[in-house]
Amino acid sequence: MNYLLLFFGLLFVSTSPTPSPSPDLNYGLVAYYSFDQCDARDDSGNGSEGILYGNPGCWCGIDNNGLLLDGKNDYVEFTGVVNRCFTTSDFTVSFYFKAEKNSIFKQSLLSKRSDCDPEYTFDIQLDQRAQKIQTELLQEDGVDYGDLSPDFKEAGWYHYALVRKGRHAHTYINGILINSGTRCSGVDISNDAPLNFSNSPCIGAGGTRRFQGILDELRIFDRALSHEDIQVLYDRYPIEQANADCFS
Numbered sequence: 001m002n003y004l005l006l007f008f009g010l011l012f013v014s015t016s017p018t019p020s021p022s023p024d025l026n027y028g029l030v031a032y033y034s035f036d037q038c039d040a041r042d043d044s045g046n047g048s049e050g051i052l053y054g055n056p057g058c059w060c061g062i063d064n065n066g067l068l069l070d071g072k073n074d075y076v077e078f079t080g081v082v083n084r085c086f087t088t089s090d091f092t093v094s095f096y097f098k099a100e101k102n103s104i105f106k107q108s109l110l111s112k113r114s115d116c117d118p119e120y121t122f123d124i125q126l127d128q129r130a131q132k133i134q135t136e137l138l139q140e141d142g143v144d145y146g147d148l149s150p151d152f153k154e155a156g157w158y159h160y161a162l163v164r165k166g167r168h169a170h171t172y173i174n175g176i177l178i179n180s181g182t183r184c185s186g187v188d189i190s191n192d193a194p195l196n197f198s199n200s201p202c203i204g205a206g207g208t209r210r211f212q213g214i215l216d217e218l219r220i221f222d223r224a225l226s227h228e229d230i231q232v233l234y235d236r237y238p239i240e241q242a243n244a245d246c247f248s
Helices: 002-015 080-085 227-236
Strands: 029-033 050-053 057-060 065-070 075-078 091-099 106-112 121-127 132-140 157-165 168-173 176-182 208-210 212-221
Touching: 029 080, 075 080, 080 212, 091 106, 091 227, 106 212, 132 157, 132 168, 157 227
Parallel strands: 106 208
Antiparallel strands: 029 212, 050 075, 057 065, 065 212, 091 157, 091 212, 106 121, 121 132, 157 168, 168 176
């Protein structure tokens, strides 16, 4: 009897499905900014430190502290190898944000472009009037991935992610795929401008202003995260649990 129990026990173990390993979200991570220390140090250890301009404050983030920007003078400029990610190669950007109030003006979020002309552009702007997170990823007029801009409707925390994988690009909100686009010949967004948050060169042009609100958990990868990766990344800090452990 004991031999039969042992046999069936071994049979059950050998036929049980092996759980899928969790995605390694440190693989390909070029820069990570938790903002927990109320600065813009690169927590990945890769040296892409952020420089704060104006007088950004500390406030309740999606996890611990976030960076509070005043919408007037505050912005962040990022140095180092993170600036090499935005060329013709694959990349992923991921961050949480919370606007402090409604604005009739577009607000600059993450950007890397030399000027406000539609050439070699990576620029994300919050357009509350149009209820869109305007996402520009283009080489020039007509050489882009189409409309990648996800909807933005209610106030509160949002997780935004943009993935570029070869000829394809995808945007996600709160872990969910929203828009996708394809460009057969790819899109070159190379330029010499530094990556920044709330400092698009379009500020002052076309009604764009600096962002007023909270930025948290900014990550940049030099690879295209999968749909599963994005969901796992979001599930670490779902917006429903925002501020649960904040003491600011």
